Amino acid sequence: SQQGEEDPQALSIQEGENATMNCSYKTSINNLQWYRQNSGRGLVHLILIRSNEREKHSGRLRVTLDTSKKSSSLLITASRAADTASYFCATDGLTGGGNKLTFGTGTQLKVEL
Amino acid sequence: EADIYQTPRYLVIGTGKKITLECSQTMGHDKMYWYQQDPGMELHLIHYSYGVNSTEKGDLSSESTVSRIRTEHFPLTLESARPSHTSQYLCASRALGVTEAFFGQGTRLTVV
Numbered sequence: 001s002q003q004g005e006e007d008p009q010a011l012s013i014q015e016g017e018n019a020t021m022n023c024s025y026k027t028s029i030n031n032l033q034w035y036r037q038n039s040g041r042g043l044v045h046l047i048l049i050r051s052n053e054r055e056k057h058s059g060r061l062r063v064t065l066d067t068s069k070k071s072s073s074l075l076i077t078a079s080r081a082a083d084t085a086s087y088f089c090a091t092d093g094l095t096g097g098g099n100k101l102t103f104g105t106g107t108q109l110k111v112e113l
Numbered sequence: 114e115a116d117i118y119q120t121p122r123y124l125v126i127g128t129g130k131k132i133t134l135e136c137s138q139t140m141g142h143d144k145m146y147w148y149q150q151d152p153g154m155e156l157h158l159i160h161y162s163y164g165v166n167s168t169e170k171g172d173l174s175s176e177s178t179v180s181r182i183r184t185e186h187f188p189l190t191l192e193s194a195r196p197s198h199t200s201q202y203l204c205a206s207r208a209l210g211v212t213e214a215f216f217g218q219g220t221r222l223t224v225v
Contacts, residue, residue, distance in 0.1 A: 033213060041219065042216030043214075043216045044216070045213035045214065048213060050211065099144060099163040100158065100161060100169075100171070101144075101146060101161075102158055102172060105154075105155045106155065
C-alpha cells in the first residue's frame with residue numbers, strides 16, 4: 001500500500017485564494033517532499049523538508065511537518081490559474097538506506113479565474 | 114530542465130508482445146526508479162535501483178523486470194504484454210543523499 005495518503009482528493013478554489021493540501025504517512029521518515037504534476041506529464045519537485053524541520057517556505061509555498069502525527073501540509077498562497085495541477089507528497093523511509101521514494105495518492109487542484 | 118529521457122512517449126502494442134521501455138539520464142545519478150501511474154493518478158513504485166548492478170522490487174507487484182548495467186540507463190521490460198499492463202510508466206532519478214527526484218515525461222502504454 002502507499003506510504004502516503006493525501007486529502008482532499010480534489011480541491012477547487014478561486015484565483016487569489018489559498019489552497020491547503022494534507023499528507024499522512026505510515027512509517028518513520030528521513031524527509032518529506034512535495035511534487036507537482038501537470039496533466040499527463042512527469043512530476044516536478046517543489047520543496048523538501050527534513051524530519052528535524054517543522055516548517056519551510058519557498059516563494060508562495062509553505063510546508064509544515066509534524067512527525068508525531070506523521071503528517072504534512074502544503075499551503076499555496078494567492079493561488080493562480082497556472083497552479084492548476086496534481087500535487088503529491090513523497091517520503092524517504094528510514095529503512096533500505098533511504099533508497100525508496102514512495103508517493104501519496106495526490107490532490108488534484110483546480111484554480112478557477 | 115531535467116536531463117532524463119523516456120522513450121517511447123506513446124506505445125500501442127498487441128497482447129503477448131515483448132516490450133522494453135527506455136529510461137536514460139545524463140546527470141550521473143545513482144538512484145533510479147520506475148513508477149506505474151493509474152488513470153486516477155496514484156503512483157505505484159514498481160522497481161528501483163541504488164547503483165549499477167542493483168535492482169529492487171517496489172511496493173506494487175509487477176510482471177516487469179529491470180536491469181542496471183550502466184549508471185545512466187534503467188530499462189524496463191515486459192516479456193508478454195497484457196491489457197492489464199495498460200498504464201503510464203514514469204522513470205525518475207536522483208543523486209545520493211537527501212535529494213530531489215527528477216522525472217522523465219513518461220511512457221503511455223496501451224496493450225490491445
